[in-house]
Amino acid sequence: MVTTAVHKSQHQQSPVLIVGNYCHDVLIQNNAVKAVSLGGAASFISNVFNRMSISCNVVSKVGEDFKYPVSYTPIVIPTSKTTVFHAYFDLGFHGKRHQDRILKRVCACDPIRPSDLPDTRSNYGMAVGVGGEILPETLERMIEICDVVFVDIQALIRVFDSVDGTVKLVKLEETGFYPLLPRIGVLKASSEEAVFMDVEEVRRWCCVVVTNGKHGCKLYWKDGELGISPFLANQEDPTGAGDSFFGGLVAGLVQGLAVPDAALLGNLFGSLSVEQIGLPKFDTRLLQRVNDEVQKRKMQCLLYERSDDELKFLRPEGHEQFHTVLAAEKLVTPCSIEEHQWNSPSSTKETEQIAVPHFPKQPKLLANPMYEEPIQRFE
Numbered sequence: 001m002v003t004t005a006v007h008k009s010q011h012q013q014s015p016v017l018i019v020g021n022y023c024h025d026v027l028i029q030n031n032a033v034k035a036v037s038l039g040g041a042a043s044f045i046s047n048v049f050n051r052m053s054i055s056c057n058v059v060s061k062v063g064e065d066f067k068y069p070v071s072y073t074p075i076v077i078p079t080s081k082t083t084v085f086h087a088y089f090d091l092g093f094h095g096k097r098h099q100d101r102i103l104k105r106v107c108a109c110d111p112i113r114p115s116d117l118p119d120t121r122s123n124y125g126m127a128v129g130v131g132g133e134i135l136p137e138t139l140e141r142m143i144e145i146c147d148v149v150f151v152d153i154q155a156l157i158r159v160f161d162s163v164d165g166t167v168k169l170v171k172l173e174e175t176g177f178y179p180l181l182p183r184i185g186v187l188k189a190s191s192e193e194a195v196f197m198d199v200e201e202v203r204r205w206c207c208v209v210v211t212n213g214k215h216g217c218k219l220y221w222k223d224g225e226l227g228i229s230p231f232l233a234n235q236e237d238p239t240g241a242g243d244s245f246f247g248g249l250v251a252g253l254v255q256g257l258a259v260p261d262a263a264l265l266g267n268l269f270g271s272l273s274v275e276q277i278g279l280p281k282f283d284t285r286l287l288q289r290v291n292d293e294v295q296k297r298k299m300q301c302l303l304y305e306r307s308d309d310e311l312k313f314l315r316p317e318g319h320e321q322f323h324t325v326l327a328a329e330k331l332v333t334p335c336s337i338e339e340h341q342w343n344s345p346s347s348t349k350e351t352e353q354i355a356v357p358h359f360p361k362q363p364k365l366l367a368n369p370m371y372e373e374p375i376q377r378f379e
């Protein structure tokens, strides 16, 4: 169970094992490339861990064409190319459902096999594939070598059009991963992905976390559910929000927070991520203050620690106050990237802007009469 591993990690300092390929992301809008960036859940999550001083180990495969410096060296496959995703931000209408982007996997690196994983045990495993690189046997091996495994559903239910690589989703129960669910700790899904599983069924086996953009997230476990408040953000690019959320959630658990407080940290990192294009660069002062608050919060919670694992899901006393303090810290710290609009050169080290002749004007929020929520449009 999630919290058992939390307690173990306080005694042994084993790292978190992150499994998923790095990729190259190409962000496209109005038929023009707006940015090319390091992508893949592994890059967004390790970015959060680095800044929260959480030690981790990444197993990721790339080709010789991989072009970004990363803190955790990937396995280079000479016979394969790095996974590439094209994200289209203006094709977001599929029948009646709105999506903030259409993804196409235009290149796929090799899968990650059980033999690619380390022999040593980890307290936490994160199965965070993006391009179908995690096989059922790889997840099974992760379950064997990690005390608790956190899984992003996108690693399990994505299929890729054989002609143009468009990402489609299949029902979780139709995948080879389904029998493994009772052995994992947490399954994370965005609200778009959550409709591809039976939440009522899956919550009997593991904790389910459903993220819902600017509305925050919701936790579902066997005996209850709990909504976790969002943080305000000026969204520039939704890419990596779910990954940064997941990094924040697990960072919180590793630090010893209760599940609802850790999910709040996830919401904070998700909200910081959408404010920048590509891999976010977090403000050092903000991170220092957030780290301080997490330490204080952990000490407060130790004072009334509950022994029953299931109770760890309940909102601990002072949770709202923790949200207020984190929100205030976010508000007082100006974004470290001042020029982070679509049409400005980015100062993020690992994000590269490509100049195109006619950039659109600033993103503008327009109400779409077909849907309740406003959608982001570019003129």
Ligand SMILES: Nc1ncnc2c1ncn2[C@@H]1O[C@H](COP(=O)(O)OP(=O)(O)O)[C@@H](O)[C@H]1O
Residues within 6 Å of the ligand: 190, 191, 210, 211, 212, 213, 214, 215, 216, 217, 230, 231, 232, 233, 234, 235, 238, 239, 240, 241, 242, 243, 245, 266, 267, 268, 269, 270, 271, 274
């Ligand atoms: N516009 C936003 N404002 C504030 N927080 C956001 C926004 N978009 C995303 N987030 C945060 O990031 C998390 C993940 O975003 P979501 O869009 O649900 O995932 P995904 O990127 O996988 O589609 C949300 O639960 C929320 O905490």
Ligand SMILES: O=P([O-])([O-])O[C@@H]1[C@@H](O)[C@H](O)[C@@H](O)[C@H](O)[C@@H]1O
Residues within 6 Å of the ligand: 023, 024, 025, 038, 039, 040, 041, 042, 044, 085, 103, 130, 154, 238, 239, 240, 241, 242, 243, 244
């Ligand atoms: O936006 P998000 O869902 O958190 O995660 C994204 C993946 O869905 C996408 O396939 C990948 O190319 C991005 O780099 C990022 O990892």
